[in-house]
Amino acid sequence: MKELWKKSASELGQLIKKKEISPVELVDLYTARIEKIDPLIHAFTVLSLESAKEKAKALEKEIISGNILSPLCGIPITVKDHFDIVSLPSTCGSLLFKDYVAKEDHLLVKRLKEAKAIILGKTNMPEFGFSAVSHNPIFPATRNPWKLDLTAGGSSSGAAAAVAAGLCPLSLGSDGGGSIRIPASFCGVFGYKPSRGRIPWPIGRGRDFENWELFAHAGPLCRTVEDAVLLLSVLSGPDSSDPYSLPPPEFAWEDCLKADIKGLKIAFSLDLGYARVDSELKQIVSKAVELFETDLGCTIEEIDPGWPDPSEAYLTLVYFGSDLVALRKAAEENRKKISHHIVDFLKRNFTPEDFSQALKLRREIVYKMSKLMENYELFLSPVTAVPPFSLFFQGPDCIEGKPANPHISWIPFTYIMNMTGQPAAAVPAGWTSTNLPVGLQIVGRHLDDLTTLRASYAFELVSPWKDKWPPVASISA
Template sequence: MRRHERDELCGLSATEIVDRVRRRELSPVELVDAVFDRMWEVEPTLHAFCTPTPDLARAQAIRLADALARGEAAGPLAGVPMGIKDLLSTAGVRTTSGSWVYRDFVPDQDDIVVERSLAAGALCAGKTNTSEFGYSATGQNMLFPITRNPWNPALTPGGSSAGSAAAVAAGIVPVALGSDGGCSVRIPAALCGLVGFKPSMGRVPVYPGCRDDRLPGVSGWESLEHIGPITRTVDDAALLLSVLAGPDPRDRHTVPCGDIDWIGAARSGRRAGAVAGLRVGYSPDLGYLAVDPRVRGVVDRAVTEVLEQRLGCRVETVTPGWPDPADAFSALIVAETDLTGMRRMIDEHGERMSPHLVAWMREDWTAQQFTDANIRRKALVNAMAELMSRIDVLVTPTSAVPAFPIGSHGPAEIDGRPVSPSAWIGFNYPANLTGQPAASIPAGLTDDGLPVGLQIIGRHLDDATVLRLAAAVEQAAPWSGQRPPCGVGS
């Protein structure tokens, strides 16, 4: 296959792939060959995939091609190559959760989202790299090489769905599955110039992840975790959500999803006047976060020039009024962890585990810290509900900073203010604490060419409005479709 032909195939959206495969204008086998040709080219630089699965993907593609030749109906994801975050179980395929402790673990079942994706015709390109058990907003662990950002390999792609975002941004696969317990779909989407959608709590079932009591580290985050797509377009995010969403009795949080036409919601956002008059509350800092001036400038322009002037949204600057919930969020993560199991694991394998994770689990946590965190969460939920009664969506930057050098968990200073290593993700975890839908979409580039994300938070269970506004912005924005420089693996 010639290079330009390969790059054309790897540049297709999932929506385009499904259409061409269904009409038998595109061979899924040829597409898989292009994907892995691209993967072998860029992997030595990016380290997006920790466990590639070329034989599996090719076998799936052959079965799909044979089924189509027999005249069988194609599924909604027919022929779409997909990256699957290594926190999500894949039956028969190694799933390490980014931990040396699980370096040889092969699950006996798929996560529900994997099961649904494969049943819909998706092709598994492999497992994508993640921070250990998802306990970091960057893509580093003690087991695999650190994942790098396709926009600049010296910088982080964000995390913990680091490999998923890097794989999509680099043009290896058009879509990938991520998980988001506090930022981990939206942050890497923002830092890699992509769309990342965290659906409402319960829209997309989570199992066995977060719920397998046999696996310390894997079994945490239950009331915080969401699974969502990382894609290059809003339409592709909607396509995946149409497959992933829907209740399952194995996840007690799931809710009926018949009230949403995911694909229709995205399409409606591109109609003239689709979001005119939408009440947008814009908070550039939530009243307490330090924000890099480069990020603030890009997001300010996006809000003014696109949401307000081009789309006709009614924009109001708001200060939500709740205090920074960082300490409560941290305590709730630990409260939902198998602390006994994790500490036992650390006693045996701690020297091979991420130092920040070891220190976090070894803190002398008290019952009062955990109950205080629950009360803080209730206060935040109430304050957010009051705010959302006055607006349709809350818009913020996604990340307080652009991508920064690999090797750290976050900058020590933002805009001249000393901050904690996790302060840069402070826009994200309020929506995990409340369970509201939230998406990150590209807002433009900094003057030095780094992507900046715009976060859209919707009302309780109002995923459709988030999708509609995201699609409207994507269509109206002058930066729509910007991709990493061609120098990386091109």
């Protein structure tokens, strides 16, 4: 079937159900693409293609007998290196775990396997997810499929790059401060951070350096909102390993694909009142925001949310939420094996008072955001403050001619939504004059994934991105 690789997971699922294609055919297709394209972009840390083919052959027999077991049945998928898959290396992008092989499946991997999805391999990430870019000390850096000398963003770097290059239709990522939305924006695909607890995040698994409990979410990276809903329907639901996990949603997942959002009142901000943002990026996002009014019938109001820059508070909470004992011990014993920015971070002299003040500011942001969202159903912003930049940098040290903190100044819009736990999507808003993707962030009220996904779907219909591919994707076409 011509250009089968361009089809969404949902389209592939329908073809499998009709027995017009087989899981074996899909595994062979993506295997061929991975072999030709991944040496250029380095999206994967480890592949399990032989295992995937064996599972596809077994599953094919069930499908022939009419046994379609779930919406993901027979769909190839990739998984961020953070999530353990039994018998596969699980490095988290660190030399410290170069030889670590997972002893059991992560809860979400178990759910994928139970749904009969076919896992092609694990995708690249920066060391321990401690940055928003796409390089680490152990694997070749993941390159942006739109321009290979640029970063793919992070920390779900390989997940976004693999989807953007057509190496898989779906990928599972994680997000502690923008780690799904940032690479989705940089790679021109859809990324979704659901409400905190919508997809469970097991804690206390007993492995050193487990962190991000305060802010962590798991979620999809894919080409369409419909595909995201497909994955969310399989992965959502409570689990005792996550005390914050939510019961099944009060809405039906298919209702997220009803596109009528006419009449919604929407707030937006291009700078949150304090952030410096690239001027061309602002123009692109502004045009995308206008579509909610002109094409979708919403009321749009530009606002200043009214909280101070919380970047230091966020970094403080990340610091105190990390496994400091294990990290500091590792830094002392294996200095040359750990990324410089992590070692420097561990040297910072945060005090208990800093932690207390950071918690206080987080409470202030949660309160002010809740009051803001009493008046608006959605909040729109850029995903990042800059377009994709060069590999091997943590971020720009200058934005719009003024000094910037390269670690956090360019992501002011994303980590806020981890502090509040709200649902947040990254949708492609447009492309720069040099053909680089720019993302729009769509944020919903607390626990309102339904409206957030509906708005994302409605925007996709009026400003479609599914058929816009980077040049590298056509190499093996």
